[in-house]
Amino acid sequence: QxxxxxxxxxxxxxxxxxxxxxxxxxxxxxxxxxxxxxxxxxxxxxxxxxxxxxxxxxxxxxxxxxxxxxxxxxxxxxxxxxxxxxxxxxxxxxxxxxxxxxxxxxxxxxxxxxxxxxxxxxxxxxxxxxxxDHVPPTQPSPPVTKGPCTTDVSGSRGSGVSDFCAGKASGICLDPTNKRIFYNCINGKTFVRSCDDGLIFDTSCSCCNWP
Structure with a gap:
């Protein structure tokens, strides 16, 4: 001005x-x-x-x-x-x-x-x-047994609680008994997560969705 x-x-x-x-x-x-x-x-x-x-x-x-x-x-x-x-x-x-x-x-x-x-x-x-400058690692990562996991998804975060993810690839795994519950597997460690009330985990989008 x-x-x-x-x-x-x-x-x-x-x-x-x-x-x-x-x-x-x-x-x-x-x-x-x-x-x-x-x-x-x-x-x-x-x-x-x-x-x-x-x-x-x-x-x-x-x-x-x-x-x-x-x-x-x-x-x-x-x-x-x-x-x-x-x-x-x-x-x-x-x-x-x-x-x-x-x-x-x-x-x-x-x-x-x-x-x-x-x-x-x-x-x-x-x-x-x-x-x-980038130098690839000389030692390959240890193989991980493939499991029924999908890609990562957001949700409430918990702490490692069981051996559910032992031997499984990193990713998201469904709870076999509760559609609200899913497991975030990270390097074989299990992290329990859950969808908000009224929502279930939808494998088609790897997200919490309406049933």
Missing amino acids: NPSDTAIGAPTSGPGPAGPYTKQTGVLAYYKVTLANFSLSALFSYCKFLDSGATQAWDASQDVPSAYKGNKWVAYDNIKSFNIKADWLEKNNFGGAMVWALDLDDFTSTCCKERKYPLITALKNCLGLQKG
Whole structure:
């Protein structure tokens, strides 16, 4: 609403214009921010947007960049912010990171002449995910005797109570006497579960269903 107020949280009259590739208002691709002033889209390049006189800013409280010019304001991620986020994940012992859409990264290296997929590459490098890092186990898993189990299903959870699942494959097994009861077999251990009142376990969907 006020082009002179470029702070995060400033009032806005609505989303920014749609990018030519995302076709969605308020959303750009990285190769577009690199061409426009949006975060991850492409109208012209973010670099071109900056070259056209846009101002780049950095929010220290969230460790993310933004850029603005006239009545346009764009928040996005760059290699620096990706590295900071990945470093935080590692320091806090998280198992990994999720990227919402790979195709919004600069997959053609047109953005400021960076390498292809600059953001994904930065994330992989910071997390130490180099090609070929995954090493399959040298010892095969011990064979498990097949049993009358289906796939997993949600339900009330209990604790291991019997040897019903001994020798059976991991999965869901029906109680032979009560249609509300089923057993979650995990590595030979038995976990008793039950459907809510009025429901029975339905093998066609592996779920609790109306009878």
